[in-house]
Amino acid sequence: MGTDAGVRVLVPVGESSTLRKTVAYAVRSARESAEESGEHAVVHFVYPALWRAVEPTRVEKFEQAEELLGRVERWAAEDLGVDEEDEEPATSAVSVETAVVGADEYLFSPADFARVLLGYAREHDLERVVVDPEYQPGGNAPMLRPLEYELTKSDLAVEEAPVERATRRGALVGRESLPKYLLVFGTSYLFYLALGGFSGLFDVVTGAISAGVVTAVLGTVVLKGEPDFRRLPGELARLAVYTPYLLWEIAKANVSLAYVILHPRLPIDPKMVQFEAAVWGDLPATTLANSITLTPGTLTVEVSQREFYIHALTDSSRDDLFDGALERAVRFVFYGREAASIPSPKERDATAGAEEVRSEQEARAGSTSSAEEAEE
Template sequence: MADEASAHVLVPVGESPTLRNTVAYAVQTARERAEETGETAIVHFVYPAVWRAVEPTRAEKFERAEELLDRVELWAKEDLAGDEEAEDRAAEPVIDVETAIVGDEDYLFSPADFARVIVAYANEHDLDRIVVDPEYQPGGNAPMLRPLEFELSRSDLYVEEAPVERPARRGVLVGRESLSQYLIVFGTSYLFYLTLGGFSGTFDLVTGAISAGIVTLVLGQISLKGRPDLKRIPGEFGRMLLYIPYLVWEIAKANVTLAYVILHPRLPIDPKMVQFRAAVWNDLPATTLANSITLTPGTLTVEVSQREFYIHSLTRSARRDLLEGALERAVRFVFYGRAAARIPSPREREAEREDQQSTQQDAPTATAAGEEGEE
């Protein structure tokens, strides 16, 4: 645990009703600690990213994050300039304000993922104190603040929740921000129920509506992260209709291959675990890919951690098909469009990564050889 009197403060930020007061508290805390210790105060405001490189809305989300950080920086400078009592002091402490977006190259899914990039930034910039906004929700609508604070507290940093007043919660159950989210969950649940139970009569329609309503009330706020983009849903739905028969065809081919292996006298199996870094982001695409792999006979998704997929494969051919990335490419097509489907396969990306590492390892040797030649 870091020293509580540190003037080096890190504040993770996101849209929240108490963000303004949290900024003021962080600045005030840094000022007080700087006066006590005589050191330069530093306040860093960081925005953990929840978008990925191939997302169509990445640029828009990045712009909104930068706008929020600009607003936060302006608030912090207003608090510094508005402290008339501090201006009258002979020895005014120096306070630096910095902003940054972190984790834009990572897949931030769990509280541990968010804590990892926040702690890494703090260590990189020699920060040892974290002030957390009491209304901060890095996962959108998912309640992640308490688990995030727990993960942060496991580091050597001093972690505290800003003691600011929270607004009264008198909002309606379904507001304009969440109406589209509830409608999507209800419609999806209703269609799924009718697909399994049939459209045969009034009983199915009524019970389906009741079941979908219960699912919506229970899971409506946590099924989707943030407000869904209604403009993208028709395209994703249409591409999903193309993906389903493709997945069924892949399952059928894998069934034939597996039947041949089972009936073969020598039973030519070669079970192994495969690990690869998938080029899919966000919960729904990652879940779709993981379930598609499991549904395909011969492969089983054991674990998904960040973007790392751990797959049990039964045969060499199953591993070859998996690393060639046909399913991954199809899932990217569904959620990110045609351009994202042209990203290199897992095998190609791994080969490229190995080439880069080899080049980096050879570079110091080449430099040393050049220096010897000059001598």
């Protein structure tokens, strides 16, 4: 990194109890570095997007991200001694930039978040990352340590802000998380009763105990963020439509696989295939992965970034997979009818291939024109 690049710092942001202190530390350390080196410092506060264009709440989530970045800017201005109503003086040693990144990406794993952040860092020639010790890009999932590890694979200096963390209280269920725990408890309870039956008091009591244990152990990791009860009825109604459709697909796949097994030549052709699925969020991705596994002939082996790795036993099972019927149905459940019209994996691959061919042709045409100009 050249010395003329100045002091350039990247700070990933999200709602956390130590965000305010992290902002203060990042601004203060950047100002100290700028004063020591005599160079101007820029601190980039970046919010990785967790929504997709087809999500019904995308506008609301974007507004929340913008509101958080606005708060960060005000905090930084306070720490720099700049009045909110006045523009930051041109002679200030530190300036602040904010951005929402990854809106067109599928951010699922720590590697996904790191890829987007590192891309932004390269684009803006950044040299250092300051990480909030309570930052969790994946909601409640513990992703901070893996994210830091992915970031350290680059040339960036990665530092965790040395700020004091608030003491964690012992309350199991906070007021803000009560809807989430109630939803997990209710879902677990109904599932237990559906499997065991409603035969008597014993099932009712043991079901409540089992659901309580599940809620206590998994309540903080089952859902990211708070459930949106306004969307829940619609999703449940579409899920009720999806369930018999999935059962029909499973039945068809069973018949097809039984024919293959009973065929004297056993016409199987097992292969590993991969495709980019147009579903976003943990629950939709998990639903699609499990639906593929439940359908005989295909098995979800891994979900990484935007790619699903599937073991397919026959050509017909691969064709059904790339036709995208299950993917389209899952999008319908979680995002509504509008999202169901997104092209299938086969159609997306064909479009991408056509664009690649066109780019190569344009590149050849450009090189030919340059050669002719050079000859002239």
